[in-house]
């Protein structure tokens with residue numbers, strides 16, 4: 001069987017180092033808010049090229065607390081509008097509605113799957129305060145264009161970088177484009193903990209301080225609560241696990257890119273549309289291939305055929321956010337590009353331990369598929 005993503009194998013590569021770090025934390029007697037967190041935050045900030053990284057409990061909290069911090073700092077108020085892609089994992093949108101802000105869904109470019117910058121301007125109103133681009137599947141949204149629009153209209157930018165640790169355009173990485181960026185270290189993400197974890201990156205010190213307070217009951221100083229915060233901390237064991245895995249991230253991304261190039265160059269079945277790596281002559285782009293997402297009008301039969309031949313595939317995602325029961329009030333709205341993407345996408349196996357032989361088998365099966 002070729003599994004979609006083999007987390008046991010991925011973490012098994014670093015077993016000895018992970019156990020050693022766990023032992024160190026156990027023996028330290030200090031489990032929350034210590035040196036392991038401080039060191040990982042510094043190393044992750046350096047990796048992204050930013051001044052500050054603030055560890056939190058998960059990726060959703062990273063997004064929720066950043067918007068919340070902007071409310072506490074007087075930059076946002078209830079009912080303000082946030083532009084977000086209609087094609088995203090629901091967490092990006094939950095972070096907006098959880099803060100009593102209004103999501104304005106903007107359609108993606110069908111080839112890159114990311115928000116279409118040409119459609120952002122038409123969605124801007126006097127109430128628009130934030131653009132929340134999502135770097136879906138490992139590829140940065142078209143950040144140079146998005147930042148130009150944000151600057152012209154004086155909007156904040158919150159990147160959802162949960163799927164794109166290390167992705168870059170012209171040498172600037174995910175997490176260092178907007179005013180802030182939310183990352184997830186869910187085990188299946190490109191940089192994954194052995195449990196839940198997340199972080200916010202920013203170059204803004206005031207925001208960093210507010211986030212450090214919000215994640216810890218709103219306390220800047222022990223037992224002094226300036227704002228009503230929450231408990232959303234990244235614990236010492238997960239920070240220690242992440243600090244080890246961060247060292248190997250670029251190496252793992254290089255392997256993902258190699259597998260992706262094999263797929264892109266060798267899958268030639270006209271029934272299968274391959275993902276497009278967004279390229280303009282003057283731009284250098286690094287896609288980190290969190291997911292390798294193809295499109296086909298024959299998704300069910302292709303998925304069954306691959307499963308019969310021992311290849312596991314997944315669908316990211318089967319139902320668009322505006323068709324979810326959680327957002328009943330939007331169920332009648334039409335976002336045809338997003339709907340088409342959700343109806344046609346399928347993710348092939350990709351990951352740091354998928355072998356070239358396994359990728360070749362996936363390619364051969366994709367090429368022999370008939371509708």
Ligand SMILES: *Cc1c(COP(=O)(O)O)cnc(C)c1O
Nearest residue numbers: 058059060089091092162184186
């Ligand atoms: C995973 C993910 C999140 C949420 O991260 P969690 O750590 O699971 O809370 C947010 N946005 C996107 C695009 C994601 O893929």
